[in-house]
Amino acid sequence: MSESEMAPTNDSHRNRFFSKISLLVARWMIPTDDRGRIRMVVDSLILHLHPSKVPQSTLKWTYTWGLGGLSTLLMLILGVSGLILLNNYTPSAPQAYLDLLELRANVWFGEWVRNLHHWSANLLILVAVLHLVRVFLTGAYRPPRQLNWVIGWLMLLLIAAANFTGYLLPWDQLAYWAVTVGSSLIAYLPLVGEGLARLALGGTEVSTNTLQNFYALHISFIPLLIFALMSYHFWRVRKDGGLSIPKTSAAQEDGRMERVTTIPHLVQRELVFALVWVALLIFIAKLLPAPLEDIANPNLSPNPAKAPWYFMGFQELLLHFHPTLIVGLLPFLLSILVVSLPYWDNRFESVGVYFRSPKGKRLTQLAIGTALVVTPLWVIADEKWFSWVDWLPFLPQWITMGGLPFISILVFFLLADRAIERWFRASLEERVLFHAAFLLTAFVVLTVIGIFFRGHGMALVLPWQG
Ligand code: HEM
Ligand code: HEM
Known part of the structure; x- marks a missing residue:
């Protein structure tokens, strides 16, 4: 070994010095009895979400890609940033738009919080769809996980609804016309379409009534329902025996599937993953401003008027097919296929195999x-x-x-x-x-x-x- 390798570097001295100092500070601030108690509270909180041991194979990053965890993190960020945004928002036209101008110009970190909310919401759609794709590709929707598959599907629809209702809230040209196009899609639903669109809009066109309806749905009903379903979703993951794993894995066949303790093995990975994503989102929110166009003008329609990006596939289909087919029959058939899938595509042998x-x-x-x-x-x-x-x-x-x-x-x-x-x-x-x-x-x-x-x-x- 060379001399330089044997000699402790300045960095390692510094690290040891800082860890000793932080340990001393922690010891001084938290009395011995409390330290044990805090540890117990944190551990039992974690063990409410996770079992005490998990199969080693499910820790493999390339199995879940952390997509369920990232959806959870984004939902939490949306909840917190949404609550902060409420402080400077009035759900009426044109005040909503003026509030956002004020937020941008005069509120400390106001624009940054808005950007964080905006990008997290858009990212959530992508991440939840990718999580669905991962679950599909590994056959993890099959029994006993069929109920979680359906709950997940419901959550995805609610995430789209949360994004759509949020889209209108800035009350700029982009919001007004995207929601006008988006809600005209609802009106194509056979029989109930017109009534449903009128109910959602609070009239025949997008107005202050629509803003208030969407606001109420956006900040209470929809997120509360998603959070309730999320808790059930997590509970079901545990109830269904943890994450899906290949039935044919040699270890499992031997009956000696290797398990490791959740604390620290799983929790450490989750914490690092969450911290990296929080850092990335903070960075994105700093660099990329959320769009804000001119104030909504019902008399000045942009050409072309497009729906929000996640509905553009449907808008494109409407150019080729009869609306009843795209807005009525297609979602109906798709939902039946998705919900019934675990019952007729249920071969257990390939669960957990990409x-x-x-x-x-x-x-x-x-x-x-x-x-x-x-x-x-x-x-x-x-x-x-x-x-x-x-x-x-x-x-x-x-x-x-x-x-x-x-x-x-x-x-x-x-x-x-x-x-x-x-x-x-x-x-x-x-x-x-x-x-x-x-x-x-x-x-x-x-x-x-x-x-x-x-x-x-x-x-x-x-x-x-x-
Ligand atoms: C599933 C969760 C949520 C999603 C997907 C979501 C999505 C969105 C979107 C896309 C916007 C428009 C952002 C923009 O371009 O300015 C928005 C705005 C807003 N959201 Fe949410 N949101 C969620 C949860 C919440 C919650 C829980 C609250 C409050 C309790 C909230 C309060 C607000 C407010 C006040 C605005 C208007 C301010 C603005 O437009 O920047 N959101 N939301
Ligand atoms: C807010 C949205 C969602 C959240 C927060 C969420 C969260 C999670 C988490 C944390 C897990 C365990 C870890 C992992 O697989 O990454 C999981 C598993 C699962 N999720 Fe989701 N999920 C969401 C949406 C969905 C969607 C859209 C579907 C499908 C339609 C779905 C179906 C499932 C299934 C079947 C499992 C069990 C997977 C297995 O055992 O391998 N989830 N979810």
Whole structure:
């Protein structure tokens, strides 16, 4: 060993010095009896959330990617920053907008708290969807976790609702017109749509009434419901036997699955992960201001008027299909599929294994690749050449823009299903994986097209052409 390695460095001296000082200060500030008690309180708080021991394999970072934990952290940040924002916000037009100008200009850290709330809310949508994707890819929705899968789905819908109601609160042009477009989607719901839209808006168009309705939902009902469901979600994770793990893992087959204590092994990892994310968010909120355009003007509609980014996939679909199909039938069928999934795709053997099998992984790649090519081609073809409405002008639109395209897409999926079953000898669970990967990728592509490739009058344009 070289001399320099043997000799203690200045840094290690300094570190030891600081840790001794902090220990002394802690000892001096907290009497011995209390230290034990505080430790007990903290430990028992942690052990209310976690079991005392967890399987070593579930600590692996690349299994959960910390996405459930990050959703929790973002919800907590939203709750706290939301409560702070309440201090300087009046839910009436135009005062709401003036309050935000005041917040930006004269309130200490006001803009920073708003940025934190804004970016955390947008990030939460992405992170919750990625958490859903991870749960799906590892088959963790299967029994006994089917109820948690449904609770998670409900929470995702509520997160979208929280984001949508929050979107209006700044009362600028962006908020006003995005919410006008977004709520016009609700009105397309068959039978109840118009009534529901009128109820949400508190009239026929977005107004101060809408602001007050959205505000009430945004700061009480929706977050309280999410926090209540979150507590149940955590409890169920424990009740369902902890995180899903591969049934076939050698250790489990031997009956000697290795477990480690939650404190410190899991808690230490969670703490570091949370601190890194808090630091990142603080940094983002400092660098990137949340958008604030001119004050809302009901007489000056921007062209194009777009919904919030997370609804752009639906807005893009509305350009191609009958609204009842997109706002009524599609969400209905999707919800039935999602909720019933754990009951008919329930093979226990592949739970905890990413992509089910090597073949499942290849099929997922194939589905993503196909969707990346087919979706933009289909959008262009439908815009330029394909038009049931022009070909069959004597038929009502619910057939030419609803029934006929719906049946053609169904036939496409049935043919694709037959093909992968025959050529790849894919099992039911691998076929489900293929279709889900295709649908999700197609929706992401539609969202990107809606956000970046739609210009004046919602015509297809290249992003740099405006
Ligand atoms: C699921 C949780 C939540 C989500 C996803 C969410 C989302 C949002 C969004 C997207 C905005 C618009 C931000 C902007 O661009 O300025 C907003 C604004 C606001 N939120 Fe939340 N929020 C949540 C929870 C809360 C809670 C719990 C409160 C208060 C108790 C709250 C109070 C506010 C207030 C006062 C505003 C208006 C100020 C502003 O626009 O900056 N939020 N929220
Ligand atoms: C506010 C939103 C959510 C929060 C805070 C949350 C939190 C968590 C946490 C902390 C875990 C355990 C650790 C992990 O898997 O990362 C978990 C597991 C789980 N979550 Fe979520 N989650 C949310 C949304 C969702 C969604 C949208 C779904 C699916 C539709 C879902 C379904 C599940 C399932 C099935 C498990 C058990 C996974 C397993 O055993 O491997 N969650 N969630």
